[in-house]
Amino acid sequence: MASAYREIRPPAKRFERSCVSVLLWFVGRGFQAAAHVDKHVQDEVCGWKDGTIIAIGVAPCGPHMSVRKTGNRLRFLGNVKAPDADAVIEFKSLDAALLVLTGQIGIDRAYAEHRFSLKGDLFSIGMPLVRCLYIVESYLFPKSIAKKILKRWPKRSSSGFAVYFHTIFGV
Amino acid sequence: MIPSYYEFINSVKILSGKNALENIPAELRGFEARKPILLTDKMLVKIGLAQQVADACGGSEIVIGAMYDDIPPDSSVEVVNDIVRVYRETGCDSVIAVGGGSVIDTAKGVCICLTEGTDDLLDHMGVDILKRRKTPFVVVPTTAGTGSEVTGVAVIANPAKNVKMEFVSANILPDVAVLDVRMTKSLPPRLTASTGMDALVHAIEAYTCLQRNPLSDAHAHAAINLIRKYLPRAVRDGKDEEARLAMANASLLAGVAFSNSMVGIVHAVGHACGGVLRAPHGDCMAILLPYGMEYNLSAVSERYAELLLPLAGPEVYARTSASQRAEKSIETVREMSAEYSRICGLPTKLREVGVKKEDFSAIARAAVNDGAMIVNPVEADEDDVLGILEKAY
Numbered sequence: 001m002a003s004a005y006r007e008i009r010p011p012a013k014r015f016e017r018s019c020v021s022v023l024l025w026f027v028g029r030g031f032q033a034a035a036h037v038d039k040h041v042q043d044e045v046c047g048w049k050d051g052t053i054i055a056i057g058v059a060p061c062g063p064h065m066s067v068r069k070t071g072n073r074l075r076f077l078g079n080v081k082a083p084d085a086d087a088v089i090e091f092k093s094l095d096a097a098l099l100v101l102t103g104q105i106g107i108d109r110a111y112a113e114h115r116f117s118l119k120g121d122l123f124s125i126g127m128p129l130v131r132c133l134y135i136v137e138s139y140l141f142p143k144s145i146a147k148k149i150l151k152r153w154p155k156r157s158s159s160g161f162a163v164y165f166h167t168i169f170g171v
Numbered sequence: 172m173i174p175s176y177y178e179f180i181n182s183v184k185i186l187s188g189k190n191a192l193e194n195i196p197a198e199l200r201g202f203e204a205r206k207p208i209l210l211t212d213k214m215l216v217k218i219g220l221a222q223q224v225a226d227a228c229g230g231s232e233i234v235i236g237a238m239y240d241d242i243p244p245d246s247s248v249e250v251v252n253d254i255v256r257v258y259r260e261t262g263c264d265s266v267i268a269v270g271g272g273s274v275i276d277t278a279k280g281v282c283i284c285l286t287e288g289t290d291d292l293l294d295h296m297g298v299d300i301l302k303r304r305k306t307p308f309v310v311v312p313t314t315a316g317t318g319s320e321v322t323g324v325a326v327i328a329n330p331a332k333n334v335k336m337e338f339v340s341a342n343i344l345p346d347v348a349v350l351d352v353r354m355t356k357s358l359p360p361r362l363t364a365s366t367g368m369d370a371l372v373h374a375i376e377a378y379t380c381l382q383r384n385p386l387s388d389a390h391a392h393a394a395i396n397l398i399r400k401y402l403p404r405a406v407r408d409g410k411d412e413e414a415r416l417a418m419a420n421a422s423l424l425a426g427v428a429f430s431n432s433m434v435g436i437v438h439a440v441g442h443a444c445g446g447v448l449r450a451p452h453g454d455c456m457a458i459l460l461p462y463g464m465e466y467n468l469s470a471v472s473e474r475y476a477e478l479l480l481p482l483a484g485p486e487v488y489a490r491t492s493a494s495q496r497a498e499k500s501i502e503t504v505r506e507m508s509a510e511y512s513r514i515c516g517l518p519t520k521l522r523e524v525g526v527k528k529e530d531f532s533a534i535a536r537a538a539v540n541d542g543a544m545i546v547n548p549v550e551a552d553e554d555d556v557l558g559i560l561e562k563a564y
């Protein structure tokens with residue numbers, strides 16, 4: 001006899017998934033650009049071993065992006081989750097990722113709210129990465145949004161125009 | 172103000188009070204465990220506390236599979252791996268940790284290895300990535316300060332790779348915490364004051380960090396109340412069982428609070444002092460607390476004002492005008508430190524615990540990379556930490 005119950009498949013959230021994918025591309029390219037033009041991002045990154053890979057995405061198989069450290073620069077590896085990443089930040093849902101990537105909450109608030117997991121060394125990679133994200137957020141978001149989500153305006157050594165230019169056209 | 176979103180967990184069963192130790196076998200029975208490994212350190216073996224826990228399991232089916240006491244003051248990955256080897260060799264099926272923060276963190280590391288089936292903890296460090304623990308895990312704290320018996324945090328050193336591995340996950344919370352005054356009665360006054368102030372810092376920072384929530388607030392508030400009333404009694408008379416039990420509970424309450432709300436700049440700088448110079452953690456906490464509070468005052472003055480009630484009591488709170496309560500809270504904390512300094516020699520300046528000015532830059536660098544900085548209500552860079560160190564020196 002057929003069961004009176006049927007499976008309910010929650011929506012695939014394709015629109016949110018696409019948005020997160022595009023926003024992660026911007027973050028990855030923004031990271032690469034900021035590390036190219038901003039001394040403070042370079043200072044944070046220089047403590048990482050050459051070849052260090054950082055991946056940011058949505059668990060377990062949502063969109064991701066990865067960057068690799070080369071010299072004191074970062075290279076965007078594309079919208080992929082590098083399998084050999086040294087540190088992986090994974091948002092627990094697409095919605096959590098959207099909260100952060102659209103500037104509704106800052107990275108510190110997201111951490112406080114357990115919106116993401118972090119795999120890797122919190123001391124030598126995680127904290128410098130958080131400070132880099134503060135700087136990247138200050139470049140990529142409009143000032144009114146960035147000021148709302150940052151505890152303090154970070155020290156920067158370049159202009160928003162330069163970071164946007166290199167984000168869109170590459171370094 | 173209620174947070175727009177928060178998470179809270181404390182799944183630890185708490186046994187507190189008379190003959191609490193004797194209920195450990197019943198708890199293990201609930202997990203179908205009968206052969207625990209007992210983890211402790213040499214000092215606790217020497218003063219008989221470890222044996223007291225083993226004896227409390229007498230008259231039951233429990234057999235202590237092995238007593239491992241070679242745990243140093245700083246947990247390390249070699250020790251964790253060695254314990255895992257002993258655990259497997261002796262066919263143990265559960266873990267009892269008897270000790271302070273180092274023993275408990277080591278035990279958490281052992282449980283991670285056993286659950287993840289690994290001997291390389293490096294692959295599992297991070298935040299919220301661990302699987303649910305499988306090994307039954309009982310903790311008997313022997314100090315009243317760390318709160319480790321109810322926290323989802325462990326820090327374990329990896330000297331070979333020069334990495335301080337941090338594990339943050341609700342999945343490493345123990346199953347049972349046993350608070351029995353027999354375990355803390357022998358703590359000398361100086362250590363009682365130092366660990367008690369550590370618990371106070373846990374509660375105050377938990378009440379003011381970004382991750383705070385109504386449930387962590389309630390635990391922090393209750394902890395501070397108990398510390399105000401009972402820490403002076405426990406320091407003056409170690410045999411005062413009511414004060415000892417109250418302090419064990421205060422430490423646990425503060426532990427629940429900070430495990431859910433996290434700690435901030437006082438811990439970040441204190442961890443760095445400990446990491447760079449091996450300065451005693453509780454002493455650093457007591458010294459740095461007023462300076463950390465001053466640093467955060469602009470962002471959380473309302474919260475500090477609220478804390479005056481548990482910190483100083485209702486009379487002081489009522490006769491202090493609302494606009495002065497936050498500063499009065501900081502003054503009260505200073506007075507507490509000064510009082511314990513007078514009674515038992517608790518240090519009030521960093522130079523008294525071996526910190527030297529030439530170490531400041533290394534401490535500042537380590538402090539800004541401490542995870543506690545993320546949730547501190549005010550952002551801090553190396554210059555800000557140097558400012559705090561100068562004042563506290």
